[in-house]
Amino acid sequence: MSDRIHSLGGYFHEYQKSVQDPENFWARIADSFHWQKRWDKVLDWNFEGPDVKWFVNGKLNITENILERHLFTHGDKPAIIWEPNDPNEIHVTLTYKQLHEKVCQFANAMKAQGVGKGDRVIIYIPMVPEAAIAMLACARIGAVHSVVFAGFSATSLSDRIIDCQAKMVITSDGNFRGNKQIPVKAVVDEALTTSDTIEKVIVLKRTGQEVTMNEGVDIWWHDAIEGVSTHNIAEVMDSEDLLFILYTSGSTGKPKGVVHTCGGYMIYTSYSFKNVFQYDQGDVYWCTADVGWITGHSYIVYGPLLAGATSVMFEGVPTYPDPGRFWAICDKHKVNQFYTAPTAIRALQAFGTEPVEPYSLESLKVIGSVGEPINEEAWHWYHDHVGKGRCPLVDTWWQTETGGILISPLAGITPTKPAYATLPLPGVQLTIVDNEGNELKGNSVQGNLCIKFPWPSMLRTTYGDHERCKQTYFSSFPGYYFTGDGVKRDEDGYYRILGRVDDVINVSGHRMGTAEVENAINEHPKVVESAVVGYPHDIKGQGIYAYVICDMEGRSEESLQAEIKQTVTKIIGPIARPDKIQIVPGLPKTRSGKIMRRILRKIASGEVDSLGDTSTLLNPDIVEAIKTGAGL
Ligand code: WTA
Numbered sequence: 001m002s003d004r005i006h007s008l009g010g011y012f013h014e015y016q017k018s019v020q021d022p023e024n025f026w027a028r029i030a031d032s033f034h035w036q037k038r039w040d041k042v043l044d045w046n047f048e049g050p051d052v053k054w055f056v057n058g059k060l061n062i063t064e065n066i067l068e069r070h071l072f073t074h075g076d077k078p079a080i081i082w083e084p085n086d087p088n089e090i091h092v093t094l095t096y097k098q099l100h101e102k103v104c105q106f107a108n109a110m111k112a113q114g115v116g117k118g119d120r121v122i123i124y125i126p127m128v129p130e131a132a133i134a135m136l137a138c139a140r141i142g143a144v145h146s147v148v149f150a151g152f153s154a155t156s157l158s159d160r161i162i163d164c165q166a167k168m169v170i171t172s173d174g175n176f177r178g179n180k181q182i183p184v185k186a187v188v189d190e191a192l193t194t195s196d197t198i199e200k201v202i203v204l205k206r207t208g209q210e211v212t213m214n215e216g217v218d219i220w221w222h223d224a225i226e227g228v229s230t231h232n233i234a235e236v237m238d239s240e241d242l243l244f245i246l247y248t249s250g251s252t253g254k255p256k257g258v259v260h261t262c263g264g265y266m267i268y269t270s271y272s273f274k275n276v277f278q279y280d281q282g283d284v285y286w287c288t289a290d291v292g293w294i295t296g297h298s299y300i301v302y303g304p305l306l307a308g309a310t311s312v313m314f315e316g317v318p319t320y321p322d323p324g325r326f327w328a329i330c331d332k333h334k335v336n337q338f339y340t341a342p343t344a345i346r347a348l349q350a351f352g353t354e355p356v357e358p359y360s361l362e363s364l365k366v367i368g369s370v371g372e373p374i375n376e377e378a379w380h381w382y383h384d385h386v387g388k389g390r391c392p393l394v395d396t397w398w399q400t401e402t403g404g405i406l407i408s409p410l411a412g413i414t415p416t417k418p419a420y421a422t423l424p425l426p427g428v429q430l431t432i433v434d435n436e437g438n439e440l441k442g443n444s445v446q447g448n449l450c451i452k453f454p455w456p457s458m459l460r461t462t463y464g465d466h467e468r469c470k471q472t473y474f475s476s477f478p479g480y481y482f483t484g485d486g487v488k489r490d491e492d493g494y495y496r497i498l499g500r501v502d503d504v505i506n507v508s509g510h511r512m513g514t515a516e517v518e519n520a521i522n523e524h525p526k527v528v529e530s531a532v533v534g535y536p537h538d539i540k541g542q543g544i545y546a547y548v549i550c551d552m553e554g555r556s557e558e559s560l561q562a563e564i565k566q567t568v569t570k571i572i573g574p575i576a577r578p579d580k581i582q583i584v585p586g587l588p589k590t591r592s593g594k595i596m597r598r599i600l601r602k603i604a605s606g607e608v609d610s611l612g613d614t615s616t617l618l619n620p621d622i623v624e625a626i627k628t629g630a631g632l
Contacts, residue, residue: 055264083316124188144243147291171201172207173209189212256472283310369394392409421497431450450480486500517576547584600626
């Protein structure tokens with residue numbers, strides 16, 4: 001594999017090349033892919049627009065690079081190994097040949113249902129192989145997929161359908177998760193009552209639970225593919241045609257649709273996958289994320305499959321039927337690279353080492369972490385008890401917007417340091433700026449993490465609202481892409497991510513905008529005003545703490561707290577349910593009426609000794625009242 005780095009010297013060498021001559025650096029990597037027409041120009045860009053184009057006028061189809069490209073060399077190699085929720089249910093293996101057939105057939109079925117190039121398709125489905133098949137079938141015909149995590153509520157789903165004006169939903173009857181059976185189709189039905197662009201819903205039968213099938217709209221997956229040909233000619237796509245939209249939370253109330261395009265995303269996810277995980281042909285790789293998040297897109301589906309890898313997909317949860325499940329799966333499928341989130345590690349760590357001990361884990365070569373800062377204690381536990389001290393641990397930093405991993409050790413090549421994402425991949429030009437936007441040069445500095453040069457898998461826009469993309473990412477520090485993260489570069493030039501510096505909190509590796517949660521809380525009729533902050537949580541990384549002013553008439557505190565939690569679950573989904581709700585008589589505000597979140601964050605973390613000067617507040621007395629209410 002020409003784009004694979006093998007040594008630390010090689011890393012520094014490639015890094016230099018990527019900065020001195022980025023266009024040649026990326027052209028060389030892109031040349032190993034199948035293009036229907038080669039690009040005219042590698043890169044056209046400015047960050048003012050922003051307007052970024054990679055592989056200008058290149059023509060391709062990403063699925064030809066996943067399927068046809070691998071058929072001759074390793075058509076019989078497993079592409080996907082699917083491990084069901086129930087360990088007694090038989091697992092499913094799809095070879096590249098089989099995946100090719102299934103994708104082509106489903107692509108034809110989608111076309112027959114009236115979906116074509118440029119149409120938006122919502123995929124709201126649990127972790128089953130059909131999730132990947134549906135994504136690839138969209139890419140095959142040039143439809144733009146938008147996967148919505150199957151834990152989101154009907155309201156969240158409907159908001160996304162409306163925002164992207166989707167034509168089709170691909171879903172399932174239900175979802176198996178641990179010992180629960182969760183309705184999925186019923187949520188779609190509810191979402192469709194408040195949106196009106198969907199023409200067809202394709203429903204996969206997974207749990208067999210009872211569902212309503214609406215005449216003329218709903219069609220079973222198995223009926224849709226019945227007798228449909230497995231031959232399909234891939235749609236010709238431009239490098240900059242949309243591949244997918246993925247909604248993510250930011251510091252404003254409404255999630256935004258991050259847009260990724262075909263050419264650059266293809267190159268970068270494959271390149272980063274091979275290098276970070278040091279994947280060798282024949283290895284079995286497993287990422288435990290859900291396809292509803294960017295990690296599932298880039299490192300279960302696109303990156304590994306573009307690299308011709310075997311990618312394990314798991315339907316269930318880490319603690320079912322017992323907290324040894326992850327390790328049982330590693331041994332069962334002889335997993336070589338294992339990629340998970342710190343929150344999962346901390347949750348399993350809480351059970352001690354006993355559930356890990358029965359398993360050999362000897363197949364593991366590389367272990368990885370993603371989604372939030374990994375604390376040193378979890379890092380060591382993961383490294384010692386899962387990696388047995390011999391597997392390099394890659395702490396990978398990236399975002400929905402970056403499309404792929406930007407900062408990470410290359411497994412076994414870059415020396416690691418606990419809790420450090422270490423160094424940028426070649427091709428990634430980081431910078432740290434202070435709050436005034438001055439670049440902080442040299443080592444031992446700390447500030448806002450920015451990127452000063454485009455990389456192929458960066459977001460191109462936020463769907464339907466380019467101005468929002470500009471405001472959110474390119475305006476805080478003009479000339480740079482701003483990540484929203486704080487970072488430290490230590491004396492060795494290693495990067496350590498310090499967490500978000502905006503109003504985004506990271507709950508179990510899921511991004512939540514505090515404003516989004518507040519908006520949901522405020523929907524409760526008894527709520528007057530609310531303020532949401534994150535606080536340190538042993539397992540989740542950050543928990544959600546809501547301060548709420550309520551009209552208490554006719555309600556007890558407990559009943560209101562329960563109702564508010566329910567409201568948030570209904571509007572966003574269980575992942576946004578506040579961990580703590582404190583009913584307060586008021587909120588600390590500046591004289592201009594802005595909520596002083598800094599103070600609320602300190603109280604939520606129990607750090608009341610360092611509240612700072614509160615005398616300039618509009619209502620200084622309220623701070624004492626809130627402290628008392630919090631039991632501090
Ligand atoms: C955080 C997930 C520290 C960060 C791929 C970022 C991390 C946000 C790490 C993006 C890491 C992700 N160390 N923090 N290794 N990885 N983050 O869009 O705050 O769901 O901005 O993408 O997660 O979350 P997103």
